[in-house]
Amino acid sequence: MAGAGEPGGGAAGGEGGACLCGRCPHGTREGHRRAVAAFVALREEFAAGRGVPAGLAHSAGAARQWVSDELTLSARTLAERGGAERTAWLVTVRRRTLPAVWAGVAVLLLGQALTAIGAGWTVARTAGLAAAVVAALGLTAVAWWHREHGGVLAPLTGEDRRLSTSRAVAALWVAVALYAVLMAAVQLAAASGGRTRNHLLVGLELPQAQTLLVVLFIVSGVAVVARRVVAVRIRAGRLQKVPAERPRAVDLLADDAGRASLTDAQYVLVNAVVVVFALVRLAVRPTQLPAVSWGLVVLVALSGAVYLAGKVAEGGRPVILSVVRARELGDLAAPIRTGDDIEIRGTGFLPPGAGTPDRLARTVVCIGAVHVPVPLVPVSGGFANPTDGVLTVPVPVDVEPGRVEVRVVTAAGVETAAYPIDVQE
Secondary structure (H helix, E strand, O other): OEOOOEOOOOOOOOHHHOOOOOOOHHHHHHHHHHHHHHHHHHHHHHHOOOOOOHHHOOOHHHHHHHHHHHHHHHHHHHHHHHHHHHHHHHHHHHHHHHHHHHHHHHHHHHHHHHHOOOOOOOHHHHHHHHHHHHHHHHHHHHHHHOOOOOHHHHHHEOOOOOEOHHHHHHHHHHHHHHHHHHHHHHHHHHOOOHHHHHHHHHHOOHHHHHHHHHHHHHHHHHHHHHHHHHHHHHHOOOOOOOOOOOOOHHHHOEOOOOOEOHHHHHHHHHHHHHHHHHHHHHHHOOOOOOOOOHHHHHHHHHHHHHHHHHHHHOOOOOEEEEEEEOOOOOOOOOOOEOOOEEEEEEEOOOOOOOOOHHHHOOOEEEEOOEEEEOOOEEEOOEEEEOOOOEEEEEOOOOOOOEEEEEEEEOOOOOEOOOEEEEEEO
8 A cells, every 4th residue: 555654655656557646636545445455355364364473373362452453553544545535535526516516507597598588588587697606606715715625515514524414404595595685686786767676675575585584594593503402412422423534415314324314304305395496486586585485484494393303312322231251152151350351232332433444443441440442353344343232352450350340432432331340350
């Protein structure tokens, strides 16, 4: 893996002449791909019982610890490559989203030109196109300002590096409202008579805009409350958050583990449908802000309430339910002694999104005053230890006999309540 500790990581220093410079998107992507392939090959070799030094083969515990340390080192290299690939990906996204924004303006121009055949070009069409150009310029400025953090995606990305559903929905409604106001402003500037200006100003009055303002208040409030709820629950240890590798579109409809989330999906879909309705109303009456019926306002409010309820209910603290001595086939029943393996049974030991090898290696068990990293036990296609419900660790000789407390510290930094066990001499 050139560029990760080996010489020859230049533009043509990789195997087969592939770029592994680490400074361009292709180089970081290729380097990350090769790091993943190297880690998988190492894990599969250990899972098959190969690669362990002959001097350690006589001791199962020493061999397991050596394998875990080797996998942890390889996982750190993989994480470094992943970080470089993430940075390059953010730069690439910034460069690709701006052409997409201006392509949208071009599509709008083409659509207006085609629909103007026979009907003629109107001031409203000019206003719509001018509003789109101004909005695209604003997005271009945002992309430049946040050029190191994903461009236009930066305001929609949460602290955990995932796309925020609540922020995306709020941004969508803000964009609709600003587009409607810009259209009205252009038409007002182009109006030649006082009667036309008065008609445009009436379309901006509160009776015409009240439902749109209520929807804006609801979705913005949901975004603020959701962020506060998540922050408070993280600080209280009731929610485990592990940063994602990078933002993905699926984040809008899924939980932190990438599984489909009903609360997130319904919030996005409901607001998308209502936004389409608002845009149709704007197209029919371009001189007024798009009015949303009160029934749809209530629908948006109920959808937001369900979304917030899901935020309050998700996650939880890791919990130890029991601790037992790990027994191999043929072993006699015996109490827990130093040097034995113990099996910690519970729930929530692996937070959503903590399935990558470098994060699995961060799980720690505190046995009394001794901190024991949970060893990585490879199997074909994954790991047998740690898992979300069971952790297996050795009891170090430094643990004093008697009653000691066991705690688990997850990759998210959340610690379980103490669970007492008795260690015999």
